[in-house]
Amino acid sequence: xxxxxxxxxxxxxxxxxxxxxxxxxxxxxxxxxxxxxxxxxxxxxxxxxxxxxxxxxxxxxxxxxxxxxxxxxxxxxxxxxxxxxxxxxxxxxxxxxxxxxxxxxxxxxxxxxxxxxxxxxxxxxxxxxxxxxxxxxxxxxxxxxxxxxxxxxxxxxxxxxxxxxxxxxxxxxxxxxxxxxxxxxxxxxxxxxxxxxxxxxxxxxxxxxxxxxxxxxxxxxxxxxxxxxxxxxxxxxxxxxxxxxxxxxxxxxxxxxxxxxxxxxxxxxxxxxxxxxxxxxxxxxxxxxxxxxxxxxxxxxxxxxxxxxxxxxxxxxxxxxxxxxxxxxxxxxxxxxxxxxxxxxxxxxxxxxxxxxxxxxxxxxxxxxxxxxxxxxxxxxxxxxx
Numbered sequence: 481x482x483x484x485x486x487x488x489x490x491x492x493x494x495x496x497x498x499x500x501x502x503x504x505x506x507x508x509x510x511x512x513x514x515x516x517x518x519x520x521x522x523x524x525x526x527x528x529x530x531x532x533x534x535x536x537x538x539x540x541x542x543x544x545x546x547x548x549x550x551x552x553x554x555x556x557x558x559x560x561x562x563x564x565x566x567x568x569x570x571x572x573x574x575x576x577x578x579x580x581x582x583x584x585x586x587x588x589x590x591x592x593x594x595x596x597x598x599x600x601x602x603x604x605x606x607x608x609x610x611x612x613x614x615x616x617x618x619x620x621x622x623x624x625x626x627x628x629x630x631x632x633x634x635x636x637x638x639x640x641x642x643x644x645x646x647x648x649x650x651x652x653x654x655x656x657x658x659x660x661x662x663x664x665x666x667x668x669x670x671x672x673x674x675x676x677x678x679x680x681x682x683x684x685x686x687x688x689x690x691x692x693x694x695x696x697x698x699x700x701x702x703x704x705x706x707x708x709x710x711x712x713x714x715x716x717x718x719x720x721x722x723x724x725x726x727x728x729x730x731x732x733x734x735x736x737x738x739x740x741x742x743x744x745x746x747x748x749x750x751x752x753x754x755x756x757x758x759x760x761x762x763x764x765x766x767x768x769x770x771x772x773x774x775x776x777x778x779x780x781x782x783x784x785x786x787x788x789x790x791x792x793x794x795x796x797x798x799x800x801x802x803x804x805x806x807x808x809x810x811x812x813x814x815x816x817x818x819x820x821x822x823x824x825x826x827x828x829x830x831x832x833x834x835x836x837x838x839x840x841x842x843x844x845x846x847x848x849x850x851x852x853x854x855x856x857x858x859x860x861x862x863x864x865x866x
């Protein structure tokens with residue numbers, strides 16, 4: 481083989497090796513592309529699955545819970561909670577006036593809350609704006625809200641609540657339990673009328689149009705003693721929230737107060753304590769031109785305030801008890817039939833100006849006053865009573 485032939489064979493081998501390499505490269509590229517192509521859809525489907533799972537986790541729980549926030553310190557609040565429970569079921573949260581906003585701030589976070597009822601908890605100038613804000617949030621979350629009350633309310637507050645479609649049941653001429661009974665009568669049994677009548681008696685509203693009709697259904701003395709026993713059990717168990725909830729359940733189950741175990745026995749203990757209070761009030765009360773007042777140390781202010789008013793000979797009585805844990809005084813104010821001013825409106829404005837809160841009816845109301853301001857509160861209240 482000559483030199484030219486060898487050179488030709490060498491060139492042919494080189495071109496063949498290049499062609500093989502190119503073909504191999506093409507195959508590798510195709511395989512890589514195929515693998516890549518098959519892997520990509522897998523990744524996409526995996527992403528879709530993760531996304532679906534993430535979405536399913538974000539689904540909010542169904543709103544099924546019914547809650548009633550009601551006043552814990554008297555028969556009207558307890559009876560209102562019992563009537564709502566009988567009509568709609570659910571749970572009760574029982575609070576005093578200072579605890580109202582705290583309870584609302586808790587329930588607004590409950591993602592299962594469907595319906596909220598607020599009963600017998602009057603508003604003050606200090607709390608009404610926050611009250612509207614919280615209820616606005618609840619309504620945005622599609623929570624049904626019903627506010628039932630008989631305390632004096634700023635008309636602008638009612639307008640604001642109506643605007644956000646809160647159902648407002650308000651009438652200063654009847655107690656809250658009577659208003660609740662009337663509104664939901666079709667969902668209640670006959671016993672609920674007795675529960676409402678007891679509330680009207682203890683709120684001094686049994687002579688009002690609807691309250692009077694409910695009381696006529698029953699023997700007056702039977703209703704009076706039942707309402708009194710119930711009141712003494714409520715006042716005497718203020719530091720036992722479980723017992724107060726038990727009373728709500730028993731009343732909702734159509735129990736008469738005398739049928740609830742040990743109620744009469746406990747009422748007798750309370751009567752004995754109140755009888756001792758008479759001597760203490762006589763000794764410890766003080767008077768101003770238009771009112772009598774006294775600090776209560778070993779009992780509730782609401783249980784003593786009528787004694788202060790009656791024994792002082794004044795048209796207005798004020799009793800107050802320190803709540804050491806909060807640095808405030810819980811104040812109860814009562815007026816006689818001869819009292820010519822609306823005590824609830826005066827106390828609301830005065831308490832707010834002193835950094836507290838308060839309000840209520842024309843002749844029965846309460847307040848929360850910062851401890852250093854209690855003397856000024858009494859002095860100013862005396863000036864505004866004419």
